[in-house]
Amino acid sequence: MTNTTDAPDDAPRCSYCGEAFPTERLRALHRGLEHYESLDEGERAAFEDAYHSESEDLRSFRLRALAALVALYFGFLMTYAVVAV
Protein backbone atom coordinates (compact mmCIF):
# COMPACT_ATOMS: atom_id res chain seq x y z
CA MET A 1 0.00 0.00 0.00
CA THR A 2 1.34 3.46 -0.85
CA ASN A 3 1.56 6.17 1.76
CA THR A 4 -0.54 9.08 0.53
CA THR A 5 -0.39 11.07 3.78
CA ASP A 6 2.33 13.56 4.67
CA ALA A 7 2.71 12.12 8.18
CA PRO A 8 6.16 12.34 9.79
CA ASP A 9 8.35 9.22 9.64
CA ASP A 10 8.14 8.65 13.41
CA ALA A 11 4.30 8.69 13.49
CA PRO A 12 2.73 5.47 14.84
CA ARG A 13 1.93 3.21 11.89
CA CYS A 14 -0.50 0.34 11.56
CA SER A 15 1.56 -2.86 11.42
CA TYR A 16 -1.04 -4.45 9.09
CA CYS A 17 -1.65 -1.81 6.41
CA GLY A 18 1.09 0.79 7.12
CA GLU A 19 -1.26 3.73 7.57
CA ALA A 20 0.15 6.53 9.81
CA PHE A 21 -1.72 7.97 12.81
CA PRO A 22 -1.10 11.09 14.93
CA THR A 23 -1.44 9.18 18.24
CA GLU A 24 -1.08 5.64 19.59
CA ARG A 25 -4.72 5.72 20.67
CA LEU A 26 -5.96 6.42 17.14
CA ARG A 27 -3.77 3.62 15.82
CA ALA A 28 -5.17 1.22 18.43
CA LEU A 29 -8.72 2.23 17.43
CA HIS A 30 -7.94 1.74 13.72
CA ARG A 31 -6.42 -1.72 14.34
CA GLY A 32 -9.46 -2.78 16.37
CA LEU A 33 -11.91 -1.58 13.73
CA GLU A 34 -10.08 -2.65 10.56
CA HIS A 35 -7.96 -5.65 11.56
CA TYR A 36 -9.72 -7.10 14.61
CA GLU A 37 -9.45 -10.71 13.37
CA SER A 38 -5.65 -10.47 13.03
CA LEU A 39 -4.92 -8.86 16.42
CA ASP A 40 -3.19 -10.62 19.30
CA GLU A 41 -4.38 -10.38 22.92
CA GLY A 42 -2.30 -7.29 23.78
CA GLU A 43 -3.47 -5.39 20.71
CA ARG A 44 -7.10 -6.27 21.45
CA ALA A 45 -6.67 -5.06 25.03
CA ALA A 46 -5.13 -1.81 23.71
CA PHE A 47 -8.10 -1.42 21.36
CA GLU A 48 -10.59 -1.96 24.17
CA ASP A 49 -8.82 0.57 26.41
CA ALA A 50 -8.72 3.11 23.57
CA TYR A 51 -12.38 2.41 22.74
CA HIS A 52 -13.51 2.99 26.34
CA SER A 53 -11.48 6.16 26.79
CA GLU A 54 -12.82 7.42 23.45
CA SER A 55 -16.40 6.73 24.60
CA GLU A 56 -15.69 8.59 27.84
CA ASP A 57 -14.28 11.60 25.94
CA LEU A 58 -17.32 11.61 23.63
CA ARG A 59 -19.72 11.51 26.59
CA SER A 60 -17.88 14.39 28.26
CA PHE A 61 -17.91 16.38 24.98
CA ARG A 62 -21.69 15.86 24.63
CA LEU A 63 -22.27 17.07 28.20
CA ARG A 64 -20.10 20.16 27.64
CA ALA A 65 -21.83 20.89 24.31
CA LEU A 66 -25.24 20.59 25.98
CA ALA A 67 -24.15 22.89 28.84
CA ALA A 68 -22.90 25.46 26.31
CA LEU A 69 -26.22 25.34 24.39
CA VAL A 70 -28.25 25.75 27.59
CA ALA A 71 -26.06 28.69 28.68
CA LEU A 72 -26.41 30.30 25.25
CA TYR A 73 -30.19 29.77 25.28
CA PHE A 74 -30.61 31.40 28.70
CA GLY A 75 -28.15 34.14 27.76
CA PHE A 76 -30.31 35.09 24.77
CA LEU A 77 -33.49 34.69 26.83
CA MET A 78 -32.22 37.08 29.53
CA THR A 79 -30.95 39.54 26.93
CA TYR A 80 -34.36 39.45 25.25
CA ALA A 81 -36.13 39.92 28.62
CA VAL A 82 -33.97 42.97 29.43
CA VAL A 83 -33.94 44.59 25.97
CA ALA A 84 -37.56 43.95 24.90
CA VAL A 85 -39.26 45.46 27.97
Ligand SMILES: [Zn+2]
Ligand atom coordinates in the same frame (compact mmCIF):
# COMPACT_ATOMS: atom_id res chain seq x y z
ZN1 LIG B 1 -4.39 -0.85 9.31
